[in-house]
Amino acid sequence: MVQQRTRDEVPVEETWNLADLFATPDDWEREREALLRDLAQLEELRGTLGAGPSQVLRVLTLADELDQRVSKLYAYALLARDQDTRDTVAAERYERAVHLGTLVGRASAWIAPELLATYDDDRLLRLPEEEPGLVPFRRLFERLVRERPHIRSAEVEELLAETTPLAQAPSTAFTLLDNADIRYGTVTDVDGSTVELTKGRYLVLLERRDRRVRQQAYEVFNAPYLAHRHTLAALLSAANQRDVFYARARRYESALHAALHPDNIPIEVYTTLIQLVRQHASLLQRYLALRKRVLGLERLRTFDLYVPLVERPERSYSYQEARDLVVAALQPLGPDYVEPLRQGLASRWVDVHETVGKRSGGYSLGVYGVHPYILLNWNGTLREVFTLAHEVGHAMHSYFSSREQPHPTAEYTIFVAEVASTFNERLLMRSLLQRATDPRERAALVNDALDTFRTALFRQTLFAEFELETHRAVERGAGLSADGLCDLYGSLIADYYGPDLELDNEVRHEWSRVPHFYRAFYVYQYATGLVAATALARRVLSGDEDARQRYLRFLAAGSSKDSLDLLRDAGVDLTTPEPYLAAFATMEQDLATLEEALRRLGMLQPA
Incomplete structure (x- = not known):
């Protein structure tokens, strides 16, 4: 029987190096204790912000240093836990890190209310002019002005900070059930x-x-x-209740508004995405009808959506082969991008293989002042090669933003995060198509491109609409039961996927195993990211040097501007329908290309 490997069976060079964060767990513990002692310094400064810009600088600098230190502690604890979720010592360390984050949040919770109570909006925005040392905090002041109606008193802010462990409980419970127990x-x-x-x-x-x-x-x-559907429904309900609680505590109109407003994303961006994707659901349904015909099926089931329509020679990619393919595909970005990436991949940024107890899926975690970390669960498929390209996009976004930005503006928003990752997938697809000489291989790659539209644009938008409706249900006082969630999810599947996909019991329960639902209103950004990345990649691949430079500046910009402004600077405006319509046009073109290729291969007869 084929069994999972244990961690000690994996070559050390294909594991990430946590010693770049802390040499030993004891060093981590010593830093945790030191940080606990240093928190008192911040409390001692309470009530002093009115002394002027120099004192504001002193307070914000200390708070920022504490935040940077706790982020590093948290990163180590998270990564150590995720490499083996059965490790109780690592799990306990992670809980201590979460608790420490709560303490840091509580210790600094008074700063925003005191700044707002001390300075009016005009004066807040002028502080960096009066004290140049405050320039890195300009975005903080801009955000405070925008968020003034939603920032509560120091006492309430401290209480909200204290709730962090409770807020993370649904996600933590789901993660452990999903990865350690099941x-x-x-x-x-x-x-x-x-x-x-x-x-x-x-x-x-x-x-x-x-x-x-x-x-x-x-x-x-x-x-x-x-x-476990009833337990999973209860966990998802708790996560939705958490989101609604925080929205109401901060006086937002809704949980969606609370998620989008801090990054200055209009609600219309979210609702327009859903509206436009629904209007173009016929493209997805055309693809599914094609899939059903080519596979010769009377009934198309969810487990039929991933088998390639065009059979290619069975191929398993080693991680080393995949790494070379990804680096080659990213050459259009130039040596400024490729060389740091090459060095990073050779320096144990990546934890490659699926092992017993390891967290599933893949992610990238940027750590300011250190380097990004990437989690994979390598299975040798071409899909996993694309996962590597995707996570490398996140990692290099973190790398450039950390290198070019001060800590206060180094962390990019979630809204732009999926642009860099999906951009890399587009470049990898282009590279593979250029390499392919076999007509069957080229047809298979176009099939893969269509599957990307299916999963990243249509499926993630379906997820986004599901999230919107579950939060609205909680906001109006309705409960979230397993049966009700299945009915809602099933109706969305029917609307998006159409009559050719059989609505079986398993797909109606798909909501119960989606980890992103525990991070409210995240998934829609996969769809907007695909739309933006498709437009940006097209320009870079055309050889436009200005487009390449603008894209690299976007990667290095962190959160120095609002997300939509950063994307406009790079060359795409997501407040207009044009980039969405261009993405749908690309999908329609890919569909026509695949249909013609299948006819040439004798795999598709006239209907």
């Missing part, structure tokens, strides 16, 4: 071997030509979530 059982592969199912292997098995294997993997994988 076991999926086994699946019989096409060659008769018994495979222990994991999240990484699940995606591989969904690409099998043998439909029996796909269906068995689908049913085995979903069984634990169906069995």
Whole structure:
């Protein structure tokens, strides 16, 4: 039976190096204790901000230093936990890090209310002119002015900061259930071997030509979530209640408004995305009808959505091969981008392999003053090569912003985060198409591009609408039960995917295993990110040197401007329908290309 590896079976060079953060757990503990002692310094400065700009600088500098230190402590604890979620010592360290973050938040909670009570809006915005040392905090003052109606008294802010561990409880519980407790059982592969199912292997098995294997993997994988659906509904309900509580505590109109307003994203960006994607759902439904015809199926099931329409020679990529492919694909960005990336990938930024207890999926975590970290769960598929390109996009965004920005503006917003990652996927797709000489391989790659539109644009927008409706239900006092969530999710699947996809019990329960739902209103940014990245990549790949330079400046800009302004500077305006319509036009062109390729290959007869 194929089993997961343990961590000590993985080559050390293919694990991340936590010693770049802290040499040992003891060093981490000593820094935690030192930070606890230093928190008192901030409390001693309470009530002094009225002394003038120099005192404001002293307070904000200390608060920023404490924030940077706790972020590093948190990063170490998170990464150590995620490399083995069964490690109780690491789990306890992570809880201490969360608690420390709460203490730092509480210790600095008085600053914003005192600044707003001491200075009017005009004076706040002039402070950097009076004290040049405050220039790195200009964005903080701008945000305070915008958020003035939503910042409460120092006492209330301290109380809200104290609730951080409670706020994270639903997500923490889901993460542990999803990664440490759930076991999926086994699946019989096409060659008769018994495979222990994991999240990484699940995606591989969904690409099998043998439909029996796909269906068995689908049913085995979903069984634990169906069995725990009431618990998972309660956790998701708690996460939604948390979001609504914070929105009301800060006097926002809604949870959606609370999520978007701090980054100055108009509600219309969110609702227009849903509206436009719904208007173009026929593109997705046309693709599914094509998939159903080519696969020769009477009924299209969810487990039929990942098998390639065009069979390519079975290929497994080593991590080293994937790394070379990604670096080659990113050459259009020039040596300023590629060389730091090459060095980083050779310096243990990445934890590569799926091992027992390791957190599933993939992510990148930037750490200011150190370097980014990337989590993967390598399974050798082409999809995993794209995951590497995606996470490298996040990592290099963090790298450039940390290198070029002071700490207060180094962290880019979530809204722009998915642009850099999806941009890299577009460059990788272009590179692979240029390398492919076999017509079947080229058709398969166009199929992959369409699957990206299906998953990143349509599926994530469906997720976004689901999130919007669950939060609205909580806001009007309705409960979120497992049955109600299934009914809502099922109706959205029917609307988006149309009549060719069978609405089975497993897909109606898909909401129960989506970790992003515990980070409110995050997923829509995958869709807007794809739209923006498609436009930006097209210009860079055309050889436009100005477009390349503007894009690199965007990566280095952090949060030095509002997100929409940063994207406008790079060359795309997401407040207009044009980039969305261009993305739909690209998908329609890809559909026509695939249909013609399938006809040439004799795989698609006239309807």
